[in-house]
Amino acid sequence: MILVYVEAGAEGVSEVSLEAVTFARGLAAAGGGIPIDALLVGRAPESAAKELAAYGVRTVLLADDDDFDRFSGAATAAAVIAARERANAVVVLAGGTNRGNEVLARVAARLDVAMAANVVAFEGLSPFVVTRQVVGGAALEEMTLVRRPAVFSVAGHAVEPVAAETGGAGTVQPLEVSLSDEDRAVRVVSVEPVSNEGAGNLKSARVVVGAGRGAGGPEGFEEVLELAALLGGSLGVSRVVTSLGWRPHHEQVGQTGSRIAPEIYIPCGISGAIQHWAGCASSKVILAVNTDPEAPMMTKATYAVVGDMHEVVPAINEEIRRRRS
Amino acid sequence: MNVLVCVKRVPDFSGEVLLREDAQGADARFVGFTLSNHDSCAVELAVQLAAASEGTASEGRATVLTVGAAEAVEQLRSALGVGCTAAVLVEADPVLLGPADVAHEIAEVIADHAAAGTAYDLVLLGNDAADSGDFQVGVRLAHELVRPVVTGIKTITVGDGTALLRADGPDGHETYEVPLPAVVTVLEGGVEPRYPTITGRMKAKKVPVEQRELSRPPQGSGRVRLTVPPAAPSTAEIIGEGPEAASAVVDLLQRLGVGR
Ligand SMILES: Cc1cc2nc3c(=O)[nH]c(=O)nc-3n(C[C@H](O)[C@H](O)[C@H](O)COP(=O)(O)OP(=O)(O)OC[C@H]3O[C@@H](n4cnc5c(N)ncnc54)[C@H](O)[C@@H]3O)c2cc1C
Ligand SMILES: Nc1ncnc2c1ncn2[C@@H]1O[C@H](COP(=O)(O)O)[C@@H](O)[C@H]1O
Helix, strand or coil: CCEEEEEEEECCEEEEHHHHHHHHHHHHHHHHCCCCEEEEECCCCCCCHHHHHHHHCCEEEEECCCCHCCHHHHHHHHHHHHHHHHHHCCCEEEEECCHHHHHHHHHHHHHHEEHHHHHHEEEECCCCEEEEHHHHHHHEEEEEECCCCEEEEEEECCCCCCCCCCCCCEEEEEECCCHHHHHHHCCEEEECCCCEEEEHHHHHHCEEEEEEEHHCCCCCCCCHHHHHHHHEEEEECCCCHCCCCCHHHEEECCCCCCCCCCCCEEEECCCCHHHHHHCCCCCCEEEEEEEECHHHHHHHHCCEEECCCHHHHHHHHHHHHHHHC | CEEECCCEEECCCCCCEECCCCCCCCCCCCCCCECCCCHHHHHHHHHHHHHCCCCCCCEEEEEEEECCCCCHHHHHHHHHHHCCCCEEEEECEEEEEEHHHHHHHHHHHHHHHHHHHCCCCEEECCCCCCCCCCCCCCHHHHHHHHCCCCEEEEEECCCCCCCEEEEEEECCCEEEEEEEEEEECCCCCCEEECCCCCHHHHHHHCCCCCEEEECCCCCCCCCCEEEEECCCCCEEEEEEEEHHHHHHHHHHHHCCCCCC
C-alpha cells in the first residue's frame, strides 16, 4: 500500500498534493496495481475526498479532530504514522512543500528510516531507487531507500497533475490518532492572512514583470515598476536582487521565494537559474528581455527580446502609452 | 540566552554545477565555498539573540558548529567574524555523511557541552542545505535530543522560557510558541545577515576552534551518484532586438489580452 500525506486548503487539495498522488499512481502501476490511500489532516472541504477519488485514491483517511485545527508538525507526523500502520504502507510520500518535507522528515526520524526530499522519478522498486533534485534542481541525485517504509517528497512540477483514467473509491474513513503530550506541545498559535501587498499579490498576479541583476542597482527598477503598473501587474525579482538588498525579499520569485503562475511573466535581466525557474515555470507565457541570447531564461522562454533592459523596457512603456492616447 | 548555530560549508553555485569524477559530490574548485542564505540568516539570528541577552544573568553566547572537512574552518571564521563567540569543528569527509549522521554528531556535541556545564537554550539550523537539500537535519536532531522543533521560520522573539517564531505558511503569516530549549530551522528572508567588520575578522582569528572527531562510523546518505541534467534546446521565439522590439512586444501583449 502507498500512503500519500495530502495538503488541502479552503479551495480543495493543493496542486503539489495532486502531483504527489499522480506520482504515486506511476509507482502503484509499476508495482502491479498497489492501492493508494491518502491522509487528510485538519478540516478539509467535502470536495477534497471526491477530488482524491478522481485521482485514483482508494481510501481517504481523515484526522480532523480539534487537535488538528491548527498545524502541528509533530501531531501531523503522528497521524501519518497511525495511517501507515493501519494501511500497512510500504511507501509514504507527500508533495515537496516545506510542510510536506517537515512532516516526512519527522516520520522518517521516528521510524528510523531515510527520507528523500524532492524526488522527480523512481528508477526501480527493488532496490527502491529514486532520483531527486539537489542544489535546488541544478543537479540530480540517485538515492537508494533501503528500509521500509520508503519515505520521500515529490518535487513541485515533477509530474503534471492528471486525474486517473478509472477513479478510486475515495471512501472516507475517520482516523483515530493517539497523541502524546510532546505531540501537542507546539503548534501554530495564530495565522495572519497575507495582505494584498507584496507576496500575496505576486502569487495571484495575472501579469508579473521580473528584474534581476541586470537592473544594475537599487535605482534600476523604476522602468520595470512602471511597466508592471501599466499592465496592472506586480514586480518579481531574483535572489541576487534581494541578497544585495536592492528590493525586499517578499518580491523574490523562485525556489526560496514565491511560486508564480501568471498569464505572462516578463523577466528582465534575469539569467534563469534553475532555482529561479522553479518559481516561474507555471507561467503561461514568458517573455524574456536579456542582453545575452544564450542565457537559460532566453532559451526556455516562449518569446525573447535581445537587448538592454534599460533601453527595451522604457521603449515598451512609451509604446503602451502612445497606443493608449 | 545560549545559542548553538549549525552551518554547512557548501559550494557557491549560481550557474552551472560541475561534478567530481566519482559523481559523489560537486566539484567546487572553480567556484569556492560559502554558507547558504538560510544558514547565514540562522547565524544572524543567533548573534542577535545572544546580543539581546548580553549582560543578563544568562550571559548571551552564540556558538557556531559544523561537521565537515578541515577547510570548513573558513565558514566557522566567517560566523565568528559577525559575532559568534565560540566554534566547533567535527572533522569528517562530507561525502561520507548522511543527514542522520550529521544530526547525531551535533547531538553528541550538545550532550558533551551540557555535561561540561554549557546548555543551549536554542539550536538553530538552516531549513535545507543549498547543496544536498535534505530538509531534515534539524528535525532529526530534535528527535535525538527529544526537544520540540519548528521548521522554516523567519524571525524569533524570545520571552520567558518560550520563544515566538514566525513563518510563512500556506494560509498566511504563522506564529508558533515553543517552550525552550528547542530546535529551530531558519528560512532566508526574515533578517539581513550582517557583513563582518575588520575588527570582527581580527577577533575571529584569535578564537580557538574546538576540534572533534566523528563519534561513530557514518551510515551515509544512500547516494548512488549525482548527475547534471542536460540543457534543453531553445524553444524561444526571438521577437526583436533592442528598443525597436517595443512595437512587436506591445502587439504580443494585446494579443494575449493583458494590460488594456
Ligand atoms: C538552494 C538555492 C536556492 C535558490 N533560490 C533562488 C530563488 O528562490 N530565486 C532566485 O531568483 N534565485 C535563487 N537562487 C540563486 C540562483 O542560483 C541565481 O544565482 C539567481 O537566480 C541569479 O539571479 P539573476 O538572474 O538576477 O543574476 P545573474 O545570474 O547574474 O544574471 C543576470 C542576467 O542579467 C543579464 N543582464 C545583465 N545586464 C543586463 C541589461 N542591462 N539588460 C538586460 N539583461 C542584462 C545577464 O545577461 C544575465 O543573464 C538559489 C540558489 C540556490 C543554490
Ligand atoms: N555538515 C553539517 N554541519 C553542520 N550543520 C549542517 C551540516 N549539514 C546540514 N547542516 C544544517 O542542517 C541544515 C539543513 O540541512 P539538510 O537537512 O541537509 O538540508 C543546514 O542548513 C545546516 O544548518
